[in-house]
Amino acid sequence: MINNVTDxxxxxxxxxxxxxxxxxxxxxxxxxxxxxxLIMDEKTAVIDTVDAHKTxxxxxNIKEGLEGRSLDxxxxxxxxxxxxxxxxxxxxxxxxxxxxxxxxVFSMIPQFFDIYLEDRKVVVAENDTLSLGQHTLTFVLAxxxxxxEVMMTYDSFDKVFFSADGFGKFGALDFDxxxxxxxxxxxxxxxxxxxxxxxxxxxxxxxxxxxxEKILPLHGPVLxxxxxxxxxxxxxxxxxxxxxPETHGVFVAYASIHGNTAKAAKKIAELLEAAGExxxxxxxxxxxxxxxxxxxxxxxxxxxxxxSYDAGVFLPMHDFLTHLTYKTYQNRKxxxxxxxxxxxxxARTIKGIAEGWKNVTVLDPTVTIRSTMKDSDMPSIEALVxxxxxxxxx
Numbered sequence: 533m534i535n536n537v538t539d540x541x542x543x544x545x546x547x548x549x550x551x552x553x554x555x556x557x558x559x560x561x562x563x564x565x566x567x568x569x570l571i572m573d574e575k576t577a578v579i580d581t582v583d584a585h586k587t588x589x590x591x592x593n594i595k596e597g598l599e600g601r602s603l604d605x606x607x608x609x610x611x612x613x614x615x616x617x618x619x620x621x622x623x624x625x626x627x628x629x630x631x632x633x634x635x636x637v638f639s640m641i642p643q644f645f646d647i648y649l650e651d652r653k654v655v656v657a658e659n660d661t662l663s664l665g666q667h668t669l670t671f672v673l674a675x676x677x678x679x680x681e682v683m684m685t686y687d688s689f690d691k692v693f694f695s696a697d698g699f700g701k702f703g704a705l706d707f708d709x710x711x712x713x714x715x716x717x718x719x720x721x722x723x724x725x726x727x728x729x730x731x732x733x734x735x736x737x738x739x740x741x742x743x744x745e746k747i748l749p750l751h752g753p754v755l756x757x758x759x760x761x762x763x764x765x766x767x768x769x770x771x772x773x774x775x776x777p778e779t780h781g782v783f784v785a786y787a788s789i790h791g792n793t794a795k796a797a798k799k800i801a802e803l804l805e806a807a808g809e810x811x812x813x814x815x816x817x818x819x820x821x822x823x824x825x826x827x828x829x830x831x832x833x834x835x836x837x838x839x840s841y842d843a844g845v846f847l848p849m850h851d852f853l854t855h856l857t858y859k860t861y862q863n864r865k866x867x868x869x870x871x872x873x874x875x876x877x878x879a880r881t882i883k884g885i886a887e888g889w890k891n892v893t894v895l896d897p898t899v900t901i902r903s904t905m906k907d908s909d910m911p912s913i914e915a916l917v918x919x920x921x922x923x924x925x926x
Contacts, residue, residue, distance in 0.1 A: 533705070534597055537746070537754055538690045540667065542570045544578070544593040546586040547704035554614075554702065558723055558822050562716075563704030566590075566614055567750045569694065570597040571687070574665030577605040577632075579685060579694050580750055584617030591618075591625060602626070605654070605662070607669070608633040609696040610682050611640050615750055620645045623652070630654050632662060634673060636681035656683075672738050674698070676731040678724055684735070691745040697725065698735065699765060701752025713757055714768065719826040720751070721772050726829065726859045732773035736766065775862045777832035781810030782920055785824055786837035787817055787849035793871040796905045796913065797837035800869065803917040804835075809924065816848040825855050833865045833920055836882055840872035845881040853885045862890035865923045867916050869899040876900050895919045 535543040545567035554560045566582035568590065576598060582590045594603065603626040608616060623631065624647075632654040641649065656662065662669045667689040674682045677698055685694040701717040703709055709716060725732065747755040747765065756762045771778050782804050786797035794815065801813045812831065814824045828834055838849040845853075866886065870878035879898045886892055896919060899912045 534593055537569065537748065538692070540572050541687070541690055541692065541748075542572065542597045543754070544568050544570045544590070544597045545705075546582050546589050546593070547706050548583065548586060549704060550585070555724070558702065558719075559820055560702050562702070562707040562709070564614075564702065565705045565751055567748070567752075568593075569748055570594065571664060571667055572597075572601075573667045575604040575663075576601055577607055577662075577664055577669070578603060578622070579607045579748075580609050580615050580696075581606070581618045581622050583614045587618035587621050591622065594622070594626075603629045605629060605664075606631050607685060607694075608637050609684060609694060610679060610750065611637050611644065612679060612697075613644070615696075616644065620647050623647060623649075632656060634671070634681065634683050636675075637683075640681055670742075672735070674731065674735050674738075676728045677735060678728055686742045686744070688743075691743050693739060693742060693744045693747050695747050695749045697750055698732070699747050699749040699752070699755060699769065700724070701749070703752065705753060713753070713755075713760075713765075717752065717768075718772070718778075718830065719822050721769075722826050722829050722859055723822045726772065729773040729775055729860065732769060736770055736773070739766075772829070775829075775860070777864065778830050779810065779832070780924060781812070781831045782833045782835060782924075783827045783831040784811060784813040784835045784837065785816055785828070785849075785852060786813070787839060787846040787852070788815070788837075788871075789839045789841070789846060792901075792904045793837050793839045793869075796869055796871065796901055796909075797835070799905065800835055800837065800913060800917060803914065804920065807917065807921045809921060816852050821852065821855060824852055825859060828852075828856055828861060828864075829859070831864075833867075833923055835867045835869065835916070835920060837869040838871070838878040838882065840870060840875065840877040843875065843877050845878040849878070849882070850885075853882065857885065857888060860890070862892060864891075865893045865895055865920075867895040867898075867920050869901065869913070869916065871901050871903070873903045876902075893923075895923055
């Protein structure tokens with residue numbers, strides 16, 4: 533698939549509908565795009581390559597895009613296999629092309645490929661430039677978004693910013709996502725980039741020094757999408773990377789063994805909605821974990837409802853809490869309901885994990901039900917709901 537991004541930049545990436553799990557863990561029912569771009573100037577340059585199993589299609593796109601010209605440069609911004617899997621074959625196909633990247637990339641390339649590069653390397657550092665003619669590329673180091681070797685590239689001629697995995701989104705480009713950009717971009721961000729918010733904040737400060745009209749990521753559409761301003765994406769990334777809530781509301785997450793804890797969670801959600809709160813609710817035993825993590829970060833408050841299990845917490849809840857810990861969950865308020873038939877232990881375990889989270893307040897009361905929710909439990913459940921609603925007013 534070849535499209536013109538500008539008069540002199542072509543999209544030459546590929547869609548992947550064969551993939552079921554991205555990075556071995558994220559469900560991608562609508563596929564994935566591996567983006568690559570070709571700059572046509574006095575010199576030609578490909579910005580990043582694609583996953584190995586799409587090499588043949590990618591080579592065809594490069595050939596078509598070059599329109600008979602030679603390839604002068606291959607810029608490697610990110611060495612992760614979904615972006616570099618075809619690199620060796622491209623280098624072999626275009627033996628005169630030089631490879632442009634930073635020292636960290638070149639130190640890591642031998643871990644992936646057995647290829648001699650010494651007479652083809654163009655090593656760049658922070659704010660170094662490369663002239664292609666009218667286009668001057670400025671290179672911006674962006675370590676830990678989300679690998680240590682990542683860099684990004686600004687083209688002053690077309691005022692575009694090649695953002696590597698930043699501003700990426702799940703889904704192939706031939707899928708017209710009815711939910712727009714933010715939903716799958718949010719799941720992508722918190723699943724893949726979210727742990728490294730400080731690095732993203734540093735990048736946003738660097739990007740503010742450039743006059744950017746378009747962002748060209750390695751996954752997902754060119755930004756801005758029709759009807760949006762570029763500031764929307766920058767502001768959203770600022771919110772996500774500073775670990776601030778995006779939406780005023782409550783995420784209710786539950787893990788229920790026999791369905792009784794689920795009934796209590798659904799009652800809490802019902803009461804919150806009746807109080808005027810925006811509520812999302814998820815069954816941690818059945819729903820996509822990445823979706824649940826996304827919602828935990830999206831909302832300013834969260835209610836955790838879990839069965840006790842083996843003197844701890846039911847494993848789907850423990851798995852969820854572990855994901856939040858890995859992704860540095862912070863700056864939120866949470867409430868807890870536990871269920872236990874003889875020795876309730878879920879709340880104690882949840883609180884122990886939450887103690888490791890930064891700036892997270894556990895609201896009172898913590899509610900304990902025994903086996904099933906009863907009329908006698910309603911006053912404490914209503915008190916929990918009131919505390920959650922009040923916390924949203926502070």
